[in-house]
Amino acid sequence: MNNLRDFLYLDSTKLQSFISQIHGGFINEITETTKQLGGISAGVNIGVLPVGGKIDASKGKESESKRTIQLTDPAYFDILYRFLRQEKILIEISESSKTDIDSLKVGDFIEIEGFAQPPVVENWIIKVKEIFTFFTKNISLFGANQSSKSKMISKQQMSQLKQILDFLVDFINISRKDPGRQYIRIALEYLDCNVWCGLLPEFIYSQLNALLPSKVRILGRIERKLKPDEVWKVVDLDQFSQSNQANQLLEMLNGLNAITGREISEEELQAQSPDFFISPLAIYQ
Incomplete structure (x- = not known):
C-alpha cells in the first residue's frame, strides 16, 4: 500500500x-x-x-x-484528508504544482513537500556545544599545528568562554519566542523560500533530531505571512547583554569549520520574507 x-x-x-x-x-x-x-x-x-x-x-x-x-x-487524519480533497479546499504546494505563494491567504489549508531541518533552536544549541567541546578537547593540537589564538588561551580564559556559552544558552531558552513550541524550517527550493512550523512537543511521534533532516510532507493552515523585508527572529541574539563576548566565541568556533564542516549562523534562528508560517496538523513521509 x-x-x-x-x-x-x-x-x-x-x-x-x-x-x-x-x-x-x-x-x-x-x-x-x-x-x-x-x-x-x-x-x-x-x-x-x-x-x-x-x-x-x-x-x-x-x-x-x-x-x-x-x-x-x-x-x-485519512478521513479529514479525503474531505479536504473532495471539497477542493486543500492547496497542494510542490515542485510540480507551480503554486503562486503570493496568492495564499492566512487560514488556507495547504499540503507542502520540502526538505525539513531539525528543530532550529535546539539544534543550534547542540551544534554550538558540540563544536565547543571539540575545541576544548583538541586545543593543544590546534596550538601545535598552527599559529592560532588557541595557543594563547589559558585555563582561566577557557573557563570564561564556558561561562559565556552557558549564559548564552540560558538567555536563548528564556528569551525565545513561543517557548512552548519547537520550530522547524522546511526548505522549498522550487519557490526559493522556507516554511516555518511551530510544533507542540506532546504531538511529536519520534525524535526529530534523529529523523531530520529529510524530505517530508506537511499538512496545516497558513498562520502568518511575512511582509516584504520583514525579519522574524525566534531568538534575538542582539539583545544578549554579553553580545560582544558571544560574537567572539562564535567567531572562534566558526574558525574550525574547515575541520568540523559545520558553521554557526544567527540567520538560522530567523525567518525573512518571503518565508511564511504554518500551523501544522501533520508531518509525515
Whole structure:
C-alpha cells in the first residue's frame, strides 16, 4: 500500500476539532448510512475501518451491533484528508504544482513537500556545544599545528568562554519566542523560500533530531505571512547583554569549520520574507 503514511507529528487536538465539524461529527453519518442501506445486513467503510449494522427482517426492526468502534488518529487524519480533497479546499504546494505563494491567504489549508531541518533552536544549541567541546578537547593540537589564538588561551580564559556559552544558552531558552513550541524550517527550493512550523512537543511521534533532516510532507493552515523585508527572529541574539563576548566565541568556533564542516549562523534562528508560517496538523513521509 503506497498510500501508507509514516507520521512524525500529528496534532490530535486539532484533528478531532476538525473531524467534529464534518457532517455533524461523523458518527451520525455512519448511523445514517447504515440505515439507508437496509436489507438483512449492511456495512460501510469509514476511513480504513468497516462499520456494520444488522436488520431483523422477521420483525421489521433494526438492531445495531453492540460493538465499540475506535478510530485511531491516523484513521481520523485519512478521513479529514479525503474531505479536504473532495471539497477542493486543500492547496497542494510542490515542485510540480507551480503554486503562486503570493496568492495564499492566512487560514488556507495547504499540503507542502520540502526538505525539513531539525528543530532550529535546539539544534543550534547542540551544534554550538558540540563544536565547543571539540575545541576544548583538541586545543593543544590546534596550538601545535598552527599559529592560532588557541595557543594563547589559558585555563582561566577557557573557563570564561564556558561561562559565556552557558549564559548564552540560558538567555536563548528564556528569551525565545513561543517557548512552548519547537520550530522547524522546511526548505522549498522550487519557490526559493522556507516554511516555518511551530510544533507542540506532546504531538511529536519520534525524535526529530534523529529523523531530520529529510524530505517530508506537511499538512496545516497558513498562520502568518511575512511582509516584504520583514525579519522574524525566534531568538534575538542582539539583545544578549554579553553580545560582544558571544560574537567572539562564535567567531572562534566558526574558525574550525574547515575541520568540523559545520558553521554557526544567527540567520538560522530567523525567518525573512518571503518565508511564511504554518500551523501544522501533520508531518509525515
